[in-house]
Structure formats: structure tokens, C-alpha cells
Amino acid sequence: MAVQLQGETRFSRRAVKVDEAIRLVVEATEPGRHEKVPLWETNGRYLAEPLVATTDWPPFARSGLDGFAVRSADTAQASPSEPVTLRVVDTARAGELASAAVEPGTAVRIMTGGAVPLGADAVVMLEQTVDAIVDGRPAVRVKRAAEPGQNIAPRGEEFRRGSVLAEPGTKLRPGHVALLGTFGCADVPVFARPRVAVLATGGELLPVEAPLEPGRIRDSNSAMVAALVQQSGGVPLLLGRVPDEPEAAARAIAAALAQCDIIITTGGVSVGDYDVMASLLAGLATAAPSGSHLREAAAPSAFAAPSGSHLREAPAPSAAAAPSGSHLREAPAPSAAAAPSGSHLREASAPSAFAAPSGSHLREASAPSAATELPPGSRLLFNKAAMRPGSPTSAAVVGGKLLLALSGNPGACFVGFELFAGPALRRLQGASAAEALPRQATAKLAVSFAKGSPHERFVRARLHTDGGVLYADPLAFGKSSMMASIPDADCLIRLKPGSIGAEAGAIVDVILL
Incomplete structure (x- = not known):
């Protein structure tokens, strides 16, 4: 089968600022199923x-400590030198009711949490009393006057x-x-844990358990994304690998829609001839309504810290056949005419997805088949973010559900998940739009860091404190294709747009992982 290419549109993808991209993702998701x-x-x-x-x-007035339930008036004259003597008529243990009321001149021994007996309006702590025997009966000498309500938690407090x-x-x-x-x-x-379909694209990918072959690599991204999904409260559904063919990818996505709340793909989003996700989304990109939701101006910061914290606040198988050798699960594909019922994403009218861009140089001479079309209402959110690594990261609403297309480079995939998938999963689980955003703090840069790209840069780093000051130390092997630094990263340094970078000691924003 011939591969449908991206055409000239691959070079005219509009980069959306990161904060705006996060906003679009969060706004496209709403809390989902209940259980x-x-x-x-x-x-x-x-x-x-x-x-x-x-x-x-409390459902009844209860004692706040071990002591004696008394009438406060009976203790008004009590002092260490002249204690007041009261006759003990009963004991009120926790979980039991006293059988006798507190009458003038009497007291009831009471334990912490015990129900205060009728007649008593105060509890004297045990340390302010002395046991006694009067006329052969138990008594207590109270050494300090009690105030009404003392050591009692009233009903409904x-x-x-x-x-x-x-x-x-x-x-x-x-x-x-x-x-x-x-x-x-x-x-x-x-709110139910979101079911997250994880699909990897690329003919070069091998199963993790397979021996390496010349020119091929193992699919480690799927397992990493699945672990990140679990860490974020979701339930990953690993649906295997998809060939570099738009129709095969469209079928896999249609099958995934039937079993998930959100789809995450890895790879195939760059500008190469065989970047399948970019080819599919190119149709959505050219079909986006004029005056769309993509803002031209810089958006306010999408990151926020929890209120009161030290963090600063800032604004498988489908209706068609599954790909040969695929690991997709058997499930009926949803109808192309309607979004799955119970969808949690906001709908917006948009032309049918995956129409070939006008004037493009696609190899297919005829119009794309139904297998490469997505349900009505599918719409592009963005197909490029102004960031490094992971600028080709893309997002769309497909059949009423969010599709996040992350980079195939491990480092960029990791960053893209933390910036976009994490917020979406938190929102689907019931977090407010503000609470769903990545948490951000400030720290001192431990060493100087140079950057060549004018885009905003997200650097994997490690946090440590020295003298009460929080430092962020960039990790080695931080390139998009590198994964050695991923296990040690507990934050992402957020370097502002520009080609200068930042000097050691500079105050930088960090996203907490």
C-alpha cells in the first residue's frame, strides 16, 4: 500500500506556545465516568x-480526656489547699453510657471519648483530682474549679x-x-481512572523481548508511557505497534476509540516522509475552521501551584482489518458517523478529518479511502509546540476523545507526557482545570546552561537544597533522543525563549515531576 505523505504542509505547521497548548488540552477534556x-x-x-x-x-457530648464529669457549680470553691470532695456514683467508659446522672455533690469517672452523663456540664482532668474514700464509698477530691463546658466536645461541634x-x-x-x-x-x-490507549508508530520498532536487528530498535516508549499513565492515575491499554501507513494508523485509532477514554501515540509526528501521525493530522490542520481556538498572542502561564503551598502560582482491530502482525486487541470499531456515547471531551464542529491538503503532493492520486477518515467533529488542537525537545508534539479531538501524538524520541516523549498528558489525565479524573496544570516552583540554576534554539527549553534536572536554598542541576545526556537522564529527573527546568540560556545562580522556573 502506498504511503500518504504530508506534502508541503509539513513545513508550515504553526507552533503554539506551550502554555497555550496546555490550555487547549485541558479545555478539551472534562471529568469522565463515575464509579x-x-x-x-x-x-x-x-x-x-x-x-x-x-x-x-460528635453525635453526643463527649469527654475530651480522662477525668471526672462534674457539675461546675460544685467545684467553684475548689483549690489545691482546700479541695472539694464529691461522691463517685458511676464510671462512663468509651462506648458505654453511665447508669447514673450527676446530682449535686456527685461525680462520674469518665474516659476519653465517653458520653458525658446527664447533669454534668464539665470534666475535670484526672491530674487535678485525688481519689478518696468517704463513709466507705469511693469519692474524689477536686483541686481546681471547673468552668462550664470545660473539656467537653458538645454535640454537633x-x-x-x-x-x-x-x-x-x-x-x-x-x-x-x-x-x-x-x-x-x-x-x-x-471519577473512574481514565483508560489510556497507548500506540507506538514506526516500522523500525521491535517488541521489548525481541533481539535487536540491523537498523531497528526496541519499543521502550510504550512501556514508559504506560508507567507514566499508571503514575498519573490512569489505566494503560498497550495496543501494540502500528506500521508507517496512514490507513493502518487510522484503523488502529478507530479500534482504540472503542476501548479507551484518551489515546496517546508515540512517534510519527515529525516532518519525514513516513511520519504517519503527522500525515493523518495534516488533513485536520488544513480543515481547521477559520478563527479557530488557536490564539496568536502569548498565553498566560498555564502552570499553578496548590493553594497555600510553597510553590508560586502562575497564571485493536477495527471495522477494517488490523495491520498484519499487529498486537491490537479485538474490539468492534466505533461508527464513523458518531462519537462514542459517554464521551468526555467537548465537541466542536469541524470538517471531516484526513481530507488531503489542497495542493499537496501526496502520492495517492485518488481521494483518501474511508479507512483514513475519522468521525465527524474531529478537530486539531495543535500540531506543533514552541518547545524543545518535542516541538512536533500534536493534539486533536477524535470521536469526542483526546488524542495526544507524542514524539518518538524518548526524552521528548517524556517531556511531552508531563506537559500535556499529565494535565489531561488529572482533568479526566475530576481535578479542576487549575489543579490539573503542572506544578511549578522556582530554584537557582546550579550550573550555566546554554541553548541554541529560540524556543522555550525544558531541561531534565535534579533538585537539591543547600543552605536552605533550592537548586536545580541540569542532568547530562539531555538531548531529545537520549534516555539516560530520564530516571534521575525530578523536575524540568523551564528556560525562556531565546538563544542565550541562563547563567549559574540565575532564578529559573522548574516544573515538579
């Missing part, structure tokens, strides 16, 4: 529905029945787990 999970599995998940208190809390415990979009933490358990939330409604 209920056991309470103990909710840590790190995002709440899908509001949860309210099912009772007042923390929550009233019906008050909101957590709103939708709340990222649940262990403290929330304790709170929800208190009110009997055994199964909690959360």
Missing part, C-alpha cells in the same frame, strides 16, 4: 458527588447533619478517608 470504590481505595482519587454528614458530629463533607472534584487524602468513614461512607463515588 464507586471501597473507602480504603479512595486515597488520591477525586470525588464525583457531594457527600454530606449523616448525623451531627464539628458537623451538623446535612452539612457538606466534601465537594465534587476534591482530591481525597487519608484525612478525608477518616472523615468519610466516620459518617459511614463505605463505598465512595469517585
Whole structure:
């Protein structure tokens, strides 16, 4: 089968600023499916529905410590030199109710968390009392006057029945787990983990377990992306490798749409003759509506830190046959006439995808077949980002779902995931648009770093502190095609556009990984 090429449009792709590209990706995604999970599995998940208190809390007046429940009026004259003696009529253990009320001149021994008995309006701590026997009966000598309400948590002090415990979009933490358990939330409604189809393109790719062959390499990107998906809370679906043929890629994407919430591809996005994803997206690029969502002006920063933190805030098989030798799973392909039901991405009308660019020099003389068309409403978000590494990174909405086409170079693939896929996955899981953005801080540059490209540069680096100052140290082997520095990177230094770079000691923005 002849390969459909990109044509002249490969050299006229418009670079979108990184902040704008992130904004487009986040705006194209919305929180998705709901599910209920056991309470103990909710840590790190995002709440899908509001949860309210099912009772007042505390549900009864309870003691804040071990001591004696008393009438405060009975202790008004108490002092260390002249303690007040009260007769002990009962003991209130946690989980039990006292059988006797506190009458004038009496007290009830009470444990932490115990229900305060009727008649008592204060609890005297054990250390301010002395045990005694009066007329052969147990008593207590109180050495300090008690104030009304002392050491008592009144009913409803923390929550009233019906008050909101957590709103939708709340990222649940262990403290929330304790709170929800208190009110009997055994199964909690959360946003489902996004199902992420991972597809690798390139005829040069071999399975990881295969021996190397001349001119070929193993597909390590798919496993890396799958690990990053898991780290980001998603569920990866590794759907294998796709040949450098647009029709085969379109079929693989159609099959993936039937089983996933988002598609991530690696490779095939540059300007080479056989860059299949770029060839497919070229049709979308030329068909984008005039006055589209792509902004010409510089966008405000898309990165934000959590409120109150030290981080600074800133603005398989398809309807057609699967490719021979493919590892795609068997699944019916979605209809080309409609987006899958339950889609979570915003729809926008757009001409049918994958029409050949006007005036292009594609080898195919006839119009592209139906196998290279995507569902109506598919639209390009961007097909080039003003960044290094990974400038050919592309994004589109296909059949109502986000497709991210990342670079095949490992370093660029890693950076592209952190900048674009991470935010999209957080948003799909219920994070707000602001919370979904990469977290950014500032640090001192440990060593000087030169850059030749005028585009914004994202440098893999390691953070360390010295004298209370945070430093970012660029790692060696930082080129787009290199992977040796990926395991050690815990941040990306964000160097501003321009060809100068930055000197050692300069304050730089860093994206926390």
C-alpha cells in the first residue's frame, strides 16, 4: 500500500506556545465516568458527588480526656489547699453510657471519648483530682474549679447533619478517608481512572523481548508511557505497534476509540516522509475552521501551584482489518458517523478529518479511502509546540476523545507526557482545570546552561537544597533522543525563549515531576 505523505504542509505547521497548548488540552477534556470504590481505595482519587454528614458530629457530648464529669457549680470553691470532695456514683467508659446522672455533690469517672452523663456540664482532668474514700464509698477530691463546658466536645461541634463533607472534584487524602468513614461512607463515588490507549508508530520498532536487528530498535516508549499513565492515575491499554501507513494508523485509532477514554501515540509526528501521525493530522490542520481556538498572542502561564503551598502560582482491530502482525486487541470499531456515547471531551464542529491538503503532493492520486477518515467533529488542537525537545508534539479531538501524538524520541516523549498528558489525565479524573496544570516552583540554576534554539527549553534536572536554598542541576545526556537522564529527573527546568540560556545562580522556573 502506498504511503500518504504530508506534502508541503509539513513545513508550515504553526507552533503554539506551550502554555497555550496546555490550555487547549485541558479545555478539551472534562471529568469522565463515575464509579464507586471501597473507602480504603479512595486515597488520591477525586470525588464525583457531594457527600454530606449523616448525623451531627460528635453525635453526643463527649469527654475530651480522662477525668471526672462534674457539675461546675460544685467545684467553684475548689483549690489545691482546700479541695472539694464529691461522691463517685458511676464510671462512663468509651462506648458505654453511665447508669447514673450527676446530682449535686456527685461525680462520674469518665474516659476519653465517653458520653458525658446527664447533669454534668464539665470534666475535670484526672491530674487535678485525688481519689478518696468517704463513709466507705469511693469519692474524689477536686483541686481546681471547673468552668462550664470545660473539656467537653458538645454535640454537633464539628458537623451538623446535612452539612457538606466534601465537594465534587476534591482530591481525597487519608484525612478525608477518616472523615468519610466516620459518617459511614463505605463505598465512595469517585471519577473512574481514565483508560489510556497507548500506540507506538514506526516500522523500525521491535517488541521489548525481541533481539535487536540491523537498523531497528526496541519499543521502550510504550512501556514508559504506560508507567507514566499508571503514575498519573490512569489505566494503560498497550495496543501494540502500528506500521508507517496512514490507513493502518487510522484503523488502529478507530479500534482504540472503542476501548479507551484518551489515546496517546508515540512517534510519527515529525516532518519525514513516513511520519504517519503527522500525515493523518495534516488533513485536520488544513480543515481547521477559520478563527479557530488557536490564539496568536502569548498565553498566560498555564502552570499553578496548590493553594497555600510553597510553590508560586502562575497564571485493536477495527471495522477494517488490523495491520498484519499487529498486537491490537479485538474490539468492534466505533461508527464513523458518531462519537462514542459517554464521551468526555467537548465537541466542536469541524470538517471531516484526513481530507488531503489542497495542493499537496501526496502520492495517492485518488481521494483518501474511508479507512483514513475519522468521525465527524474531529478537530486539531495543535500540531506543533514552541518547545524543545518535542516541538512536533500534536493534539486533536477524535470521536469526542483526546488524542495526544507524542514524539518518538524518548526524552521528548517524556517531556511531552508531563506537559500535556499529565494535565489531561488529572482533568479526566475530576481535578479542576487549575489543579490539573503542572506544578511549578522556582530554584537557582546550579550550573550555566546554554541553548541554541529560540524556543522555550525544558531541561531534565535534579533538585537539591543547600543552605536552605533550592537548586536545580541540569542532568547530562539531555538531548531529545537520549534516555539516560530520564530516571534521575525530578523536575524540568523551564528556560525562556531565546538563544542565550541562563547563567549559574540565575532564578529559573522548574516544573515538579
